[in-house]
Amino acid sequence: MKKTLFDKVWDSHVVRRIDQGPDVLFIDRHMIHEVTSPVAFLGLKNRNLSVLYPERTFATADHNTPTLNQHLPVADPLSRNQLKALEENATAHGISYWGLGHQKNGIVHVVGPEYGITQPGATIVCGDSHTSTHGAFGAIAFGIGTSEVEMVLATQCIMQPKPKKMRITINGKLNHGVTPKDVALYIISKLTTSGATGYFVEYAGEVFQQLSMEGRMTVCNLSIEMGARGGMIAPDEKTFTYIKGREFTPKGADWDKAMKYWSTLHTDEGAAFDKEITFDGSDIDPMITFGTNPGMGMSITKAIPKAELMEGGAATYKKSLDYMGYSEGETMLGKPIDYVFIGSCTNGRIEDFRAFAQVVKGHKKNENVTAWLVPGSHKVLNAIKEEGLLEIFEAADFKLREPGCSACLAMNDDKIPAGKYAVSTSNRNFEGRQGPGARTLLASPLVAAAAAITGKITDPRTLI
Amino acid sequence: MAYDSFHILQSTAVPLPIENVDTDQIIPARFLKATERKGFGDNLFRDWRYNQDDTPKTDFVLNNATYSGKILIGGHNFGSGSSREHAAWAIYDYGFRCVVSSFFADIFRNNCLNIGVLPVQVSPSFLATLFHAIETDPSAELLVDLPQQTVTLKATGQSEPFEINSYKKENLLNGYDDIDYLNNIKPEIVNFAAQTPL
Numbered sequence: 001m002k003k004t005l006f007d008k009v010w011d012s013h014v015v016r017r018i019d020q021g022p023d024v025l026f027i028d029r030h031m032i033h034e035v036t037s038p039v040a041f042l043g044l045k046n047r048n049l050s051v052l053y054p055e056r057t058f059a060t061a062d063h064n065t066p067t068l069n070q071h072l073p074v075a076d077p078l079s080r081n082q083l084k085a086l087e088e089n090a091t092a093h094g095i096s097y098w099g100l101g102h103q104k105n106g107i108v109h110v111v112g113p114e115y116g117i118t119q120p121g122a123t124i125v126c127g128d129s130h131t132s133t134h135g136a137f138g139a140i141a142f143g144i145g146t147s148e149v150e151m152v153l154a155t156q157c158i159m160q161p162k163p164k165k166m167r168i169t170i171n172g173k174l175n176h177g178v179t180p181k182d183v184a185l186y187i188i189s190k191l192t193t194s195g196a197t198g199y200f201v202e203y204a205g206e207v208f209q210q211l212s213m214e215g216r217m218t219v220c221n222l223s224i225e226m227g228a229r230g231g232m233i234a235p236d237e238k239t240f241t242y243i244k245g246r247e248f249t250p251k252g253a254d255w256d257k258a259m260k261y262w263s264t265l266h267t268d269e270g271a272a273f274d275k276e277i278t279f280d281g282s283d284i285d286p287m288i289t290f291g292t293n294p295g296m297g298m299s300i301t302k303a304i305p306k307a308e309l310m311e312g313g314a315a316t317y318k319k320s321l322d323y324m325g326y327s328e329g330e331t332m333l334g335k336p337i338d339y340v341f342i343g344s345c346t347n348g349r350i351e352d353f354r355a356f357a358q359v360v361k362g363h364k365k366n367e368n369v370t371a372w373l374v375p376g377s378h379k380v381l382n383a384i385k386e387e388g389l390l391e392i393f394e395a396a397d398f399k400l401r402e403p404g405c406s407a408c409l410a411m412n413d414d415k416i417p418a419g420k421y422a423v424s425t426s427n428r429n430f431e432g433r434q435g436p437g438a439r440t441l442l443a444s445p446l447v448a449a450a451a452a453i454t455g456k457i458t459d460p461r462t463l464i
Numbered sequence: 465m466a467y468d469s470f471h472i473l474q475s476t477a478v479p480l481p482i483e484n485v486d487t488d489q490i491i492p493a494r495f496l497k498a499t500e501r502k503g504f505g506d507n508l509f510r511d512w513r514y515n516q517d518d519t520p521k522t523d524f525v526l527n528n529a530t531y532s533g534k535i536l537i538g539g540h541n542f543g544s545g546s547s548r549e550h551a552a553w554a555i556y557d558y559g560f561r562c563v564v565s566s567f568f569a570d571i572f573r574n575n576c577l578n579i580g581v582l583p584v585q586v587s588p589s590f591l592a593t594l595f596h597a598i599e600t601d602p603s604a605e606l607l608v609d610l611p612q613q614t615v616t617l618k619a620t621g622q623s624e625p626f627e628i629n630s631y632k633k634e635n636l637l638n639g640y641d642d643i644d645y646l647n648n649i650k651p652e653i654v655n656f657a658a659q660t661p662l
Contacts, residue, residue, distance in 0.1 A: 015656045016649065021631025024646065026656055036548065038499035047643065052653075055662060064497065078497035085499045129547040129571060145549035145575035147641065155646040157653055160574070161629065193484055194541040197570055227544065229570055254661075293484050293544070316483040316539065409493040409546075418516065430488040430545060432511045 002268040005234050006165050006200050009140045009265065013123045015157060022159040028122040030057040030152045031108045032095070034064050034086040035411070036127030040150035041089040049154045054094040056156060058117055061086055061099045062107045063128075064411045067374050067401035070100055079412065093153075106377020106403045109133040109345035113217065114379050116246025120235035120262040125152060130345045130427060132223040135232035136216035137239055138265045140200070142230040163229050164274040166199040167267075170207040172281035177461040179355065180215035181347055181425065181444035183207060184222035185287035185297040187279070193295040197227030199275065202267060207281040208233050213242040214351035221346045222427060225294040234266040286460055288332055289429050289442040292320040296429070300447060300459050303331045323431055324439050325419075332441075332457050339422035340371040340452040341434070342445055344408035347425035348376030350383045352445040357392045359449035359463050365397040366455030372414060373398055374406040396453070410435045423451040467580030469639035473562055473608040474618070476533035478525055479598045485538050486545035487572060491554040493546075504550055505557030526558075530602045537564045537594055543572025552576045562608050564615065566591040577632050578641060584608060584615050590624045593617065610636060 003011070016024040032040075037059075044050070051057065064079045074080040083100060090097035098104040104111060109130055112118045120138035125131060127149045134141035148158045168187060188195075201223050208216060216233050223231030240259065243249045250258045285299035298305070304321070306328045307314040321327060342348070342356050353375065365371055373393060375381040381403055384390050390400060407414040408426035410433065416422045418437025425448050429440035443451075446460035453463075495507040513524050520527040536555060542565035543551060552575040555563065561581060566588040568576075576583045586594070597604045597617055605618040610633065616623040628636075635641060646653070 013660075015653055018631050021629050024649065024653075026653070026660060028660065028662070035496050039501050039549075042500060043643075049643075049647070052650075053657065063493075076497075082497050082499055127547060127549075129545065143547035143571055145547055145552070145571060145578060147549060147575065147578035147643075151643050151646055154643055155650060155653055156657060157646050159631075159642045159645065163570075193544050194567060194569070197541070197567070224545075227541070227569060293486065313483050313539070315481075319482070409488075411493045411496065428486075428488065428545060430486045432492055433488050436492070436511055436516060 002271040004165055004267040004271045004273065005138065005202055005232060005265055006140065007271070009121050009123065010162055022161045024157050024159055025123060027125050027152050027156055027158060028056065029117055029124045031112055031117070031124070031126040031131070032057060032059045032086070032149065033108050033126070033128065034061050034082045036146050037089065037149055038082065038085045039146050040153055043150040044153055051093040051095065051153045053156050057095045057153065058112070059086055059090040059095050059097045060105055060108050060111055063405045063409065065100050065404040066412050067404050067406045067414055070402045074100070103378050106379065107345045107348060107405055109221065110348055110376030110380065113137065113213070114246070114377060116243050116249035119243060119249060120239060121265050125158065129224040130221050132228070132230040133217050133221040133345055135220040135223065135230050136213060137243065138232055138235035138262070140230060140232065143224065163200040164198055165202070166196055166228070166275040166277065167202045167204055167273045168277045168279070169205040170279045170281050171205045172207065174207060174281050174284060177286050177446060177464060178284050179444040179446055180211055180218040182284055182287045184219045185289065185294065185442060186284045188222065188226045188294050189287070189297040190279070191226045191295070193225060193293045194227040196223070199228050201228045201231035203231055203233050204267070209236065212351060213238055214349045217349065218346055222294070225427060235262055286444060286447055288447060288457060290324060290326055290332060292323055292429055292431050294427065294429060294442060296320065297442065300332060300457065303329050333459060335457045336421070337423050337441065337451050337456060338368070338370065338420040339416050340369055340448050341374070341407045341422055341424040341426060342448050343372070343374030343376065343406050344426035345376065345405070346427040347445050348374060348380065350380050352425060353380070353384050353389050354387070355445040356449045357389045359446055359460055360396040360398065360453055361392045363396055363453040365452055368455045369452050371398055371452050372401060372407055374401045375403050377403050407434050409433060410438070416440070423448045423457070467639055467641065470561065470580060470582050470610055470636040472610065473534060474605055475535050476531070476603060477535035477537050477564070477594070477598055477606050478531045478533055479595050480525055480536060480538045481595050483539035484541045484544055487543055487548050487551040488545055490543070490551040491548065496548060496550050501553055503557070504554035505559065508554040508558045531598070534560055535562045535564060535606055535608065536560045537591070537598070540565065540567045540588065542568050544569040547571045549575045549579070552579050552581055556581050564591070564594065577636070580636060580639065582608065582610065582636060584626045586615060586624050586626060593622060
């Protein structure tokens with residue numbers, strides 16, 4: 001029978017199928033962080049259960065960590081307590097733990113691939129919806145709730161009905177100044193935030209083949225923002241080159257054996273999807289969002305659509321524009337902004353900082369803009385220094401912070417003040433996401449950089 | 465162990481006719497710092513419910529004494545965004561046992577089912593009927609019947625069936641959860657793991 005990439009990986013991990021119910025799905029690798037794991041460990045304790053396979057779980061602290069002075073004790077007692085709980089739980093159960101200050105520390109979806117925990121054909125879960133990132137390697141990766149974190153700790157399995165399958169194909173070539181983030185925001189703007197709910201997405205076509213692994217991670221990361229459980233891309237030479245030799249990838253004969261399996265991980269010619277969607281890569285412009293969900297995005301050169309043209313209720317749409325302080329029909333170009341945030345599991349990788357540097361090189365940060373540059377991990381931080389990007393940033397009056405999720409969800413002190421506009425390379429522009437009352441404009445690192453030096457929404461193509 | 469069982473729920477409902485209600489609204493990230501499952505109901509819809517000086521926003525439905533009950537009715541695509549189970553916990557802790565909408569985000573729906581909150585998906589037109597009925601008469605009661613898989617507007621008898629897979633239905637009727645099930649098949653899992661290299 002002809003199978004999709006998703007079928008191949010899912011079916012090979014089914015321990016048991018329940019009639020009229022979910023599949024019992026075996027999880028190869030599980031990542032945990034401080035926010036969604038403590039209650040799961042408490043659940044284990046209450047049921048008197050242990051962690052079945054501690055070597056399959058990896059812990060890192062990221063959501064709730066400061067991005068300045070990480071060598072000092074964490075000031076907020078609640079955050080400190082949560083970080084301590086992660087450390088104690090990981091240590092007590094023999095789980096590898098990359099806490100604050102550890103050289104391997106960083107955002108869970110950045111460090112997983114960096115150390116080869118993420119591999120093709122694997123099932124990967126984490127109590128975080130952006131676990132879909134790891135699908136860039138041909139893995140089935142998705143976010144789970146805390147009850148499921150407890151299940152994986154206790155039994156290395158979760159129970160889920162098999163999702164439907166969607167393929168999004170984009171052929172053609174991307175235009176100058178169009179990045180993987182723009183591709184993802186474009187798809188979400190077309191599908192809406194619920195357009196892929198119930199589906200697992202495979203991204204196919206020339207555009208995705210041509211993307212770097214970092215770019216593929218950015219696209220897969222944002223799968224959840226169209227409602228999909230996850231997204232994946234068939235592994236190819238780029239994938240294998242990226243993971244070879246990393247700490248947790250197979251070596252020697254094991255590598256050869258793995259490669260044999262991995263080379264079968266593609267959708268068979270003629271395999272059926274429940275839904276197929278096709279776009280043309282050349283139709284995509286640099287994107288920006290203007291509302292309070294990631295589906296409310298458009299080409300940076302366009303005007304904010306009229307309510308009557310939007311799907312769904314006009315009342316919700318108007319509430320959203322009111323929150324943003326924008327009106328229907330306005331153009332986004334030239335609108336003033338206050339903050340710029342580059343970082344997160346969406347755009348906190350080295351390629352993103354290279355893109356940011358490409359724009360800001362030789363310019364100065366606009367004096368009205370507060371910019372937070374937050375690498376996704378220590379490895380990214382080190383690469384920024386080694387590649388000379390830090391000098392470019394400093395010459396342009398930018399400062400670099402320490403790794404973590406930071407202003408993406410503003411659990412730590414990195415909060416955008418109420419009413420202020422932030423051009424952000426992160427993944428969600430929900431009301432208050434970056435701080436109570438904060439107004440988020442999602443965009444690529446190029447758009448963020450252009451805004452940082454001009455103090456307003458600017459088409460990056462005029463600067464590169 | 466797990467959670468309260470769910471059979472038949474008859475209650476008034478709280479209407480929230482807003483679409484794409486995301487989990488950041490249900491419980492903002494800054495309230496996710498607890499290490500125990502306690503007190504999340506106090507911060508349910510925090511930023512829609514309270515001003516920044518912590519005074520209640522009088523126009524928000526949870527601050528309107530006219531509406532109460534164990535059923536929350538939300539607009540299309542309820543629970544999108546983050547996987548935080550804290551959102552489902554907050555809804556439960558506040559006192560809701562059932563959420564009705566015309567469409568739910570995947571992870572949120574799963575999280576609800578895993579803690580014993582019943583997500584009931586109805587057609588957009590029935591959702592509109594419910595919103596209208598409650599707006600007209602806030603004391604209107606709904607009857608959510610899990611064994612029959614129906615939701616009924618008591619006053620008029622208007623009713624719609626809803627879907628739930630039979631495994632999850634059985635769990636909710638008995639208050640079992642997935643960990644109970646998985647624990648019972650551990651030998652099968654261990655066997656599977658032995659053939660699945662890390």
